[in-house]
Amino acid sequence: MKSFIPVSEPWLTGKELEYVQDAIKSTFISSEGKYIEEFETKFASYVGRKFGVACTSGTTALILAFRALELEKGSEVILPSFTIISCALAVIYNDLIPVFVDSDMKTWNMNPDEIERKITSKTKAILMVHTYGFPCDVDRIVKIAQKYNLYVIEDFAEAIGSEYKGVKCGNFGIISCTSFYANKLITTGEGGMCLTDDKKLAEKMKRLRNLAFIPEKRFLHYELGFNFRMTNIQAAIGLAQLENIEERIKKKIFMGKLYSELLKPLEEKGVISLPPQDPQHKNTFWMYGVLLKNGTTADEIMKKLYEKGIQTRPFFYPLHLQPAFEKFPWFKKDNLPVSEYLGKYGFYLPSGLTLDEEKIRFVAQSLIDILKKNQVNYLKNPTLR
Ligand SMILES: *Cc1c(COP(=O)(O)O)cnc(C)c1O
Numbered sequence: 412m413k414s415f416i417p418v419s420e421p422w423l424t425g426k427e428l429e430y431v432q433d434a435i436k437s438t439f440i441s442s443e444g445k446y447i448e449e450f451e452t453k454f455a456s457y458v459g460r461k462f463g464v465a466c467t468s469g470t471t472a473l474i475l476a477f478r479a480l481e482l483e484k485g486s487e488v489i490l491p492s493f494t495i496i497s498c499a500l501a502v503i504y505n506d507l508i509p510v511f512v513d514s515d516m517k518t519w520n521m522n523p524d525e526i527e528r529k530i531t532s533k534t535k536a537i538l539m540v541h542t543y544g545f546p547c548d549v550d551r552i553v554k555i556a557q558k559y560n561l562y563v564i565e566d567f568a569e570a571i572g573s574e575y576k577g578v579k580c581g582n583f584g585i586i587s588c589t590s591f592y593a594n595k596l597i598t599t600g601e602g603g604m605c606l607t608d609d610k611k612l613a614e615k616m617k618r619l620r621n622l623a624f625i626p627e628k629r630f631l632h633y634e635l636g637f638n639f640r641m642t643n644i645q646a647a648i649g650l651a652q653l654e655n656i657e658e659r660i661k662k663k664i665f666m667g668k669l670y671s672e673l674l675k676p677l678e679e680k681g682v683i684s685l686p687p688q689d690p691q692h693k694n695t696f697w698m699y700g701v702l703l704k705n706g707t708t709a710d711e712i713m714k715k716l717y718e719k720g721i722q723t724r725p726f727f728y729p730l731h732l733q734p735a736f737e738k739f740p741w742f743k744k745d746n747l748p749v750s751e752y753l754g755k756y757g758f759y760l761p762s763g764l765t766l767d768e769e770k771i772r773f774v775a776q777s778l779i780d781i782l783k784k785n786q787v788n789y790l791k792n793p794t795l796r
Contacts, residue, residue: 444643469590
């Protein structure tokens with residue numbers, strides 16, 4: 412029988428079951444119980460931040476972060492077009508205006524050269540997102556933020572364990588947000604967290620995630636909160652996942668390096684681009700992306716890989732082209748060619764922690780074979796080289 416290789420599969424080989432059973436036996440199955448605080452403390456300390464505020468997802472972590480900063484209604488937030496819609500939703504749901512910036516063809520991250528052109532008197536924050544595990548140009552983005560007195564909020568959901576010049580991603584925002592969805596480096600099933608060094612912000616986020624209850628008087632509320640509480644059971648899974656995080660990172664880097672080694676000949680021929688690598692930074696290859704440069708679209712190649720039992724995913728569809736945003740007064744037709752190119756010609760290969768060397772070799776060889784057959788096509792249409 413032909414094997415099937417999923418694009419990502421969670422790796423649950425530690426004490427997940429033991430801790431979940433313990434959480435259930437304790438009867439603390441909602442959002443009270445020892446695992447929440449232990450997971451928050453240990454994850455924050457792993458990244459190198461003072462406070463962690465666990466919540467229900469990466470999306471709600473971003474919503475919480477923007478809510479806690481209390482930016483004036485109608486303020487503009489700069490963010491990459493090439494990212495997940497959660498980033499824009501967090502801005503929009505807080506009555507702020509997203510301003511989309513193009514990416515850099517080399518790093519697939521927000522291009523700092525484009526940021527300054529989009530700053531106006533209404534700009535109040537930059538949302539920095541590390542795409543597919545490779546850190547953003549942090550120094551330049553932080554410098555621009557300082558120059559214009561803007562907050563930096565960081566989304567490191569795809570870069571847990573990645574490092575920018577030896578410092579872990581998650582250290583660069585006044586609030587840094589991550590996700591623990593099943594395909595992230597560590598997972599709680601569904602879940603997320605905000606990290607900060609600011610005690611007041613941490614307390615405020617804890618209050619806001621819990622319907623803005625206050626300890627002094629039950630059922631009296633001064634603010635509009637949310638129910639974004641993580642459960643003790645989810646935190647139990649997260650804690651077990653955190654215990655073997657270094658092994659996870661090792662596996663991811665092994666996968667990334669092996670793919671790169673096997674696919675290098677295609678890159679040298681100019682048929683594809685491989686994920687960014689820079690010895691100054693640590694890429695944990697959340698997902699191993701390839702960008703086609705032979706004129707065939709990602710959809711065509713992904714279909715052929717699927718026929719061989721290999722599941723893949725397209726790159727993000729650019730946010731500045733999302734139909735869901737067209738009805739908003741702030742929406743304007745923009746031309747962000749790099750984001751659009753990435754969205755059309757990029758996709759990622761199976762990148763889960765359950766992959767072994769044999770599977771990685773099979774995937775890489777399958778891609779090479781498919782693209783070889785496409786050479787004819789390539790010679791006929793070399794415009795996009
Ligand atoms: C996964 C992801 C999110 C959303 O996380 P959810 O837990 O699925 O809500 C947000 N930002 C980035 C960059 C992500 O990769």
